[in-house]
Amino acid sequence: MEPRATAHIPEMITLMETLIARGHAYVADGHVLFDVPSYEPYGKLSGNSRDEIVAGARVDVAPYKKDAADFVLWKPSTDDQPGWESPWGFGRPGWHLECSAMSHKHLGANFDIHGGGRDLIFPHHENEVAQTCAADPESGFARMWMHNGYLSVDGEKMSKSLGNFHTVRDLLEDWPGEALRFALLTAQYRQPLDFTFDLLKQAKASLDRFYNALAQSAEPAAGPVPDDVLAALNDDLNSPQAIFIMHSLADGVFRGEKGAGAALRGAGAVMGLLQSSAKEWFQSGDDDEAGEIEDLIAQRLAARANKDFAEADRIRDDLKARGIDLMDGPEGTTWRRT
Ligand SMILES: [Zn+2]
Known part of the structure; x- marks a missing residue:
């Protein structure tokens, strides 16, 4: 499901009405604002206390805010801006509100995994939790947060203005998709990853090594996922450890160890790797x-x-x-x- 924020305006309006009724939001100057001091656990996800947030807030806090930490749920739109009719006039939602409305509708009050980049932990995810849990005391929101580390390019932050970014589409002109996937799996997802063409070359070389092992192996079918690979992945998706184990399985194939080829294929299957034949890989x-x-x-x-x-x-x-x-x-x- 790929829900669109613009298709969930009625849900957002209902959510704001609930927050206002429960004393967690207020209307001021055409805006609807979340009342941060009214929600005691605010800051738990990011580790930011309200006092720190206020101290870090810009000096020119909007005059309609009761508290410097309060954030916008709904704001007025002029005629030339996108907007919808609401009980508070023609306007549009703040950035955070749509995620609470859509996750609650499609996933329910409690769901397993919320993903996103590290840079979204505060304020975006903190505010999602506050909106959802303040409106619905039954909600625990996400049971698990998976925040991925920053991806840099050649040691520098990727940015449109620097032009130092690559699109997957461009990279696929010269590199097999599997090498790209492998390169991204070489870092555990919470850790930063520095993308370089050396990294891609190394990823390709590792895959060459695995496919060479599979070409030598007399075991054509994938075995079950090896226990140690599963243990690594169960440990917060420790993909570098799983790759390390795959290399030792390839060593086993080269030494003629029984079962190593089937285990390597089994590990590859759960990692989304080694799904081609060696011939397809080397001739692609x-x-x-x-x-x-x-x-x-x-x-x-x-x-x-x-x-x-x-x-x-x-x-x-x-x-x-x-x-x-x-x-x-x-x-x-x-x-x-x-
Ligand atoms: Zn979001």
Whole structure:
């Protein structure tokens, strides 16, 4: 479900009416404001006390606020701004209100997980909790908060003005999506992650290693998720630890350990990794080029049949220079991108 704030204006109005009736909100100067001092647990999520918030508030606190920490639930709109009719005039909701109205409607008074970036803990998530729980004393709101760490690029904060950001769409032009996913899983989600092309290269190299192991393994089916991988993921999604274990499973495959291949596939399945065959992984890329490579392999085979080894070697060397390795085996010649 991808609910839209603009489709939930009646729910927001009801929520504000409840907050006003319960003494947690008031109307002033065309605004509806949340009365922070009326809600005692305010600040519990972020660890900010009301006093700290007030001390940090800008000097020019809006005159219609009873308390400097109070925040806007509804504000007036002029005719050229988006707005809706309400009991308090033509206006629009504050930023936080929509999330309380939509989560309460679609998920209920209590739900398991609320996600979001660290930068949203205060004031946004703190205010969501206050709005929802002050209006509905039955509500515990989210049982668990999962706040993800900042993503930087080359050691700098990503920003539109610096232009130092990459879109997934752009990255997918040159990199397999699986390498992107792997790179993002190398940091535990609460920790900051510095995105670099070196990180992507390392992610790709790790996946090459895993797919090499799977290509060697005689165990084609995924086993159950290994216990230690599950334990790592149950520990607040410790994905770096799970990846570490996957590397030792790959070691096991290279040593010929029984069950290691099935365990590696099982670990990959729960991580959203290793879902392709090794052949698909190593040959992924431009399909037109794949056809051309197959043609060149056939030409090389013909050259060898004619004992023109110089031509056969030239074709192999040309492909190598393009980053394509040929492997001659009992079942013919296969290829992979390096
Ligand atoms: Zn929100």
